[in-house]
Amino acid sequence: MTPKTTTTPDVDRSRDLSQPLEKLAPEERLKAGSDYLAGTIADDLIDEITLAVDENNNKLMKFHGIYQQDDRDLRDERRRQKLEPFFTFMLRGRMPGGVCTPEQWLKIDELGRTHGNDQFRLTTRQTFQFHYLVRTALREVMVGLRDVGLDGKAACGDVARTVMSGVHPGLSKLHKQVYEQARIASDHVIHKTSAYEEVWFGEKPKQPRGEDEEPFYGKQYMPRKFKIGFAVPPSNDIDIYSQDLGFVAIASRGKLKGFNVVIGGGMGRTDRAPETYPRLGDVIGYIEAKDLIPTLDAVMGVQRDYGDRVTRAHARFKYTIDDKGLDFVKGEIERRLGFELAPAKRFAFTSNGDQLGWTTGDDGLEHFTLFIESGRVINRGDRRLMDGLRAIAQTGTCVFRLTPNQSVILSDIQPEDRPAIEALLAEHGIDNTPTKGRSALRLNSMACVAMPTCGLAMAEAERYLPDLITKIEGLLEQNGLMEEPITIRMTGCPNGCARPYIAEIALTGRAPGKYNLYLGAGFHGQRLNKMVRENVGEDVILEVLGEALGRYAQEREDGERFGDFAIRAGIVPEVTEGRFFND
Known part of the structure; x- marks a missing residue:
């Protein structure tokens, strides 16, 4: 049966979108009245009275990739001096699949040096972001x-975020095929409003923005x-x-044939709201590669039309699925597609x-994966990451591929160019050696x-985890576990930006120096972890x-992962469904 592509809004079946705007969340009213995300951002950018922007424009700027922030280290002192907070901005780029050309890397480096306090950061969604940008920059x-x-x-905001794609040092032909599909998907789901070009580049729209400005959204x-990713x-x-x-x-x-479709994953939660929880996605079936775009439209259309627009904390797709039921959501996806999903194909994951x-790809090219702790690209002492990666980019001999683990792959290097890259890595102290004292954790x-x-x-x-790991490494060394790969992730709040709830060891911030401690997730992300201590400090x-x-x-048994052991040994119970995470 020929699939039906829902590139324009389907019949509205949402209990929320059919309600008057005044009954919806304030953010819904803001979006509806924003002139398709333009707001009055352009006026705020030239305000000479304050470092900040209007709060409504702050929310709209997220759709443009920008968050307003203030330096928490300076907040109290500025308050004592009766000064407004030192407002700066974070700007996140869109980089489908994390693929970055040398020219692009050099521009990111230049902007980070000029405006971003001599640094920039690689994120857990394979892109980059600047901090410390002043509004006038x-x-x-x-x-x-x-x-x-x-x-x-779309680096932020209520839209499909930057699309992820699996990267591997081998970079097989299959990985390249999948990346191309991720790039196509990213271009398809991006919001279309001309407000972006008008606000930032002064390009006036050819006609007033109307109902056809955003045919899908x-x-x-x-x-x-809404987060989308491709795994290999x-x-x-x-x-x-x-x-x-x-x-x-x-x-x-x-050769790529198609995809198993996974829906409903999400990490964010709130400590004092037990009705919020992380959730693992469900595999609902298989599609041929040619049906990718219709499937994107169908799945996103279901969330667009049925997602909760009254309660923001309950608005993610995971809650829509649990409220409506997986069978209902799958059936609605298939109705919009015009055909039933095929049964899922067999697959297996072994790590994340x-x-x-160094590795050599099946095309004979060389690839070097460089560990970057917490993704911070900066010069520190003898480890001159920023300078070294700039020098490598200036050679023009490799493509930069940002990994979902905040590191970078120097890829597609001709064998004859490898010695020059190795020399630059060593010269700048960033060649992943010596390994002594660096645990697999x-x-x-x-x-x-x-x-x-x-x-x-x-x-x-970010500023604390390296020191904590050093102390944990003492425990690992005592027990002969320095070479044992164990996933550990830390966030400063429960929102889950570093995907902590699928780490074998995870800590989420509760107060200065206090964290919730979780154990027991699966090594390749197939199981949630469980809290073992609440609101505790380093000693505990x-x-x-x-x-x-x-x-x-x-x-432990032969080959047993730490998270699996924590379940088998009864340290924590197994959690595979988000609804039971807080029990």
């Missing part, structure tokens, strides 16, 4: 990104953010089960980390930004981990 940064074919569209866009087994590096919509590549003899160091770690720039953070993450964290790691060293 935003247009210049946007223009700089445009000059190399980059933008901030409409005036109110999605109820909340056996690596689950993008954490497919954490995506609102995931596609697992199915191939035959190295990066394979560091550290190499499988992730952290969100948290303090001092994130307004939601309640505790440190190390005590609990010391006991658990000691037991693991003594009692």
Whole structure:
């Protein structure tokens, strides 16, 4: 049967969109009256009285890739001096599949040095972001990104976010086929409003924005953010089960045939709201590769029309599925497609980390995966990451591929160019050596930004996790576990930006120096973890981990992962459904 593509809004069946705007969440009213995300942002950009922007424009700017922030380290002192907070901005780019040309890397480096406090950051969604941008620099940064074919569209906001795609040092032909599908998907789901070009580049729309401005999203866009990713087994590096919509590549003899479809993943939750929880995505069937775009439209259309637009904390796709039922949602997707999904094909994941160091692809090209702790590209002492990666980009001999674990692959290197790259890595102290003292735990770690720039953070993450890992490494060394890969992730709040709830060890911030401690997730992201201690400090964290790691060293079975052991040993119960996460 010929699939039906829903590129225009389907019949409205939502209990929310049919209600008067005044009964919906304030954000819904803001979007509806924003002139398709233009608001009065352009006026705020030239305001000479304050460093900040209007709060409504702050919310709209997220759709343009921008968050207003203030330096938490300076907040109290500025308050004592009766000064407004030191407002700056974070700008996140859109980079489908994390693929970045040398020219683009050099521009990102230049903008980070000029406007971003001599640094930038690689994110857990395979893109980059700047911090510490002042408002008056935003247009210049946007223009700089445009000059190399980059933008901030949909990096934030209630739309489909930057689309992820599995990366692997081998970079097989299959990976390249899947990346191409991810790029096509990204271009398809991007919001279409001309407000972006008008606000940042002064390009006036050819005609007033009307109902055809956003043929899929409409005036109110999605109820909340919507995350899409493509995984290539056996690596689950993008954490497919954490995506609102995931596609697992199915191939035959190295050629892409189609995708298993995964729906309903999501990490965010609130500590004091037990009705919120992380959720793993469900595999609902298989599609041929040719049906990718209709499937994108059908799945997103269901969430657009049925998602909760009254209660923001309940607006993600995972709650729509649990409220309506998986069978109903799958049936509605199939109704919009015009055909039933085929049964899911067999696949298997074995890890969700990066394979560091050099590998050779099936095309004979060389690839080097460089560990970047917490994704921060900056010069620190003898480890001059920013300078070294700039020098490598200036050679023009490799493509940069950002990984979902905040590291970078220097890829597609001709064998004869490898010695020059190795020399530059060594010269700048960034060649992943020496390995002594660097545990496999550290190499499988992730952290969100948290303090001092994130307004939601309640505790440190990026600035604290390396020191905490050093102390945990003492426990690992005592138990002969330094080489044992264990995933550990830390966030400064429970929102889950570093995907903590699918890490074997996870910490989420509750207050300065206090964290919830979780154990027991699956090594390749197939199981949620469970809280073992609430609102505790470092002493308790190390005590609990010391006991658990000691037991693991003594009692584990051959090949048993730490998260699996925590379940078998009864340290925590197994959790596979988000609805039982808070029990």
